[in-house]
Amino acid sequence: MSRMKVNHTVVTEFILLGLSSDPAQQILLFSLVLLTYLLTLVGNLAIMTLICVDRCLQTPMYFLLGNLSFIEICYTSSTVPKMLWNLVSGDRTISFTGCALQMYFFVTLGGTECVLLSAMAYDRYAAICHPLRYTVLMSQPTCKGLLTVSWTVGNFNSIINTALVFSLDFCNSNQIQHFFCDIPPLLHLSCSDTRLSKLVTFTVSGCGITMSFFLTLLSYIFIIFTVLKIRTSQGRIKAFSTCASHLTVVSIFYGTIIFTYLTPSSSHSTELEQLVSVLYAIITPLLNPLIYSFRNKDVQSALRRLFGTNT
Template identity: 50%
Template sequence: MATGNHTTTPGFILLGYFNLMNLQGLLFVVFLVSYMVILLGNGVIVLVTVLDSALHTPMYFFLRNLSFVEIYYTSVTLPKMVANCLAEDGSISFTDCAAQMYFLLLLSGTECFLLAAMAYDRYVAICNPLHYTLIVNRDVCARMVAGSWLVNIPVHFGKTYLVFSLPFHGSCEINHFFCDIPPLLELSCMDTYRNKIAVFMAVLLFVTIPFFLIVISYIKITSTILKMPSAEGIHKAFSTCSSHLTVVTLFYGSGMIVYLIPKSRDSEDTDKLLSLFYTIVTPMFNPFIYSLRNKEMKAALRKLVGKK
């Protein structure tokens, strides 16, 4: 229903890459295979870390929760992206769009805090190993995971309400694969400067603060590692952190470029491409990064396969 040049539209159109209609079949296969790999890979990590008692440690507790988040994180966007490649209309209702954006923000914010918790776990394990079991105990781990969820729930609900309370243009074509804040703000008929400032501050709080905590943790970790007398000890310490650092680089690198760098019309396609890194590439490679470079995970997988 339209009033003047404003609209309370019943839905939106997700454009994705509809300007490349000849690639829709290829995109369908890529998105579907990626989703299956993400479900299988992260599902295996959850299963193995639950069944193998040797992996009932804080590090694998955080990894299990991270994989759990990755499964639901991609389930918010990828099934719709796959369906849109078949339907070729990209339509999504107003309510579904709001729900998609809320859960996308909630799960990505939770992942930011989980990655920071994993960095803290590595910091205590390497820099204060004698008190590790006292500092990072089961209760502390449970509180950190619960806090990662509880802190994000109300804030992202407010961000979603802030965006979807705006009036939108009649066409309501979202130049993206999914409902995200930057392309939705571009559709508003009103001045969104205050909204953009509010979103920027929220991103600053829920993305950059965990990121800087990770950076500080690794500065202290690196300082401690370089003081180790044994080359073997240095290699072992760095190898325990390399998987986490790889995931952090992929996830935060693409996310910060999309949300913190000023936008232009020419950057829209680049932002869409970068969004695939933190919505598809990182969740897909996460299981391989943590399993193929981790002796304990490989041993647990062999043990599980052997039992079957």
């Protein structure tokens, strides 16, 4: 659908081309994405429930983890249900407003998670480097403040990027080479001069990602120096083990986000962009509860207490 304006067609809705146009592949995609989405919801809801009902998990670390699980549920829900509907119905259209809202929520949640992961790194720094002052450094007001900062940065980043992208002109072509409304494919689609938009997007998103990554890295530098001072190898392994899950999550998240938003779009293909997007938009929210929680001894103990088992 379109309207005429100044002798050219202005787009009023978009078509999400998705990952494949092959009907057989679409059936397989629908099944796999639906299964992944349901497992993501179950895994993250289980983590949130455990943290709420088990007093032993009501600590700063798990307070932040519970909020991470909440963000993951919202994050994947901002794109996957629409993708599933497109696959099952064959209707791939999304309104101009719907596309803008999808981008706003997706970028907000991604930015919030980025800062929250830095807060979780700070939590590990406080626990390992200053164990006697941990309760002071990670007090309840501090935890709430870190969460507020995370959501504020995420919203600020998203408002600027969404407003900037949707102030551009989209003429004639309305086919998005993606399965959701993301910044790079929409910049490709615009018929406006996008140089300023790309610069602002790179600067705003880059500052948020780079600052969060730097703070996370700084926390781990201090952690490494502290752990190396531990005399016994068993003590060093135990200290590092408390960070292993967070490091895994951080590596996956930052690797995919930096590839998508901070590398030149001309350096990689559309197919590779979509593959990486699947990783951070669909797979990572599923992996986080598995990597970060279910291999955690505290969570395993909480599960045993919840179900009344001692094994």
